[in-house]
Amino acid sequence: QVQLVESGGGLVQAGGSLRLSCAASGRTFSSYAMGWFRQAPGKERGFVAGISWSGASTYYADSVKGRFTISRNNAKNTVYLQMNSLKPEDTAVYYCAAGPDDYGLGNVLEREYDYWGQGTQVTVSS
Secondary structure, three states, rough: OOOEEEEOOEEEEEEOOEEEEEOOOOOOEEEEEEEEEEEEOOOOOOOEEEEOOOOOOOOOEOOOOOOEEEEEEHOOOEEEEEEOOOOOOOEEEEEEEEEEOOOOOOOOOHHHOEEEEEEEEEEEEE
């Protein structure tokens, strides 16, 4: 069982930056692939970024590539999402997720993640 708690959301102006953190409980954090998803009002939840258990592999949605960076610190049981050059269309609730990293390459599909945080709101004003 893994429990995930996100933090770091808030209100920021377009062009600004935020860093989201996701603290995980459980001794097996380092064996899980981690991911960030987001859900904007009236839209389905979608993939933002993913990272393999080792951190060697990372994946990004095209809409955030070059602006967002996912990283993890297995010693601290924490995964991060650094968000730069934020746009109003980045406004959403951001969710952290954990799932088995069967091939050591990370996951990009929502169905590959078993555990979810409660979400943190990110609002980007124009």
